[in-house]
Amino acid sequence: MVETAASPSAAPMFVEAPARARGYEKRAVDVFFAKARAAFEADEPGTLRAAEVRGIAFPLVRGGYAVGPVDAALGRIEDAFAAREREHALSRLGARAWVAETRDTAQIVLDRLTRPRGHRFDRVGILHYGYRVDEVDVVADRLSAYLATGDPVTPEQVRAVAFRMQRGGYRETQVDAVLDAVIEVMLAVG
Template structure:
């Protein structure tokens, strides 16, 4: 994604009609919070680079009535994250060469594979019996898809991982560990595009 694409996406998303507005009981992202973040992302992309693809990925906004439609904003954020990742890749390749970039991506991929080599239902730390965490079987299913992507080259997109959602269960996997692994996998996917 080029800087023109980020500019166009940010400009489009800042127009009042860029995102659908939720109606009725449906809640959406707070428009002012989204608009402020998009303006900061555009400024960062054009100048100082203080934001990264990861910062875009973890952006969150309050939910309110008559807010921006969540799916629309999330799709725009995905495109902006892709642009930041592409810029980061270009910078690293320019300074360290393609070998450095590929070596880093391979190293991250191997760390993920090593972590996911743990046995089924034991891939991540668990919450206490009375505490809720991500549902183990659902996380293990996604973990299997990640392994097949990294090891065998099966299809898996960053968007699929961005939209992964897990139901909760008592004694489930710790959310922060699962989220960190999903983030690392998204980084690898974006690195090899």
């Protein structure tokens, strides 16, 4: 886990973004990482969940922390919380129930991803912007191969996916929810 800054004069947690670039607001990052550290050390189920770590967003400002190192640290923290959640669920549900639950989630996601190209998600109206359909469909094909046959894909690759926008594209919230579900399945199976 990354060390938190103990006081304003303490060393910063991360490197700053280059002078002309924007980075994550330092205070927001420092507060979140302190909260994550406390939750991890408390070791109480549900205090902070992997999905919450994955969904965190920080304001972009000049003079903030460089985005890449912060995102990499968030990925490691998410992995740690997911491993802990898996351990708690296995002890509470048992291995058979945990596997069945994960398999059900994977099947729901696979059913969505194997729909015909161009029809996997709802579209926004023609006057609005959504994710580029062709780019999402390429990622959907790769993820469905992962879920169906075990083709290699890592959580980091899914976290790093970014799509350009187009008028009448796929609805962002649906695509993001499926990507989150894929990551949850990946982290659940370890």
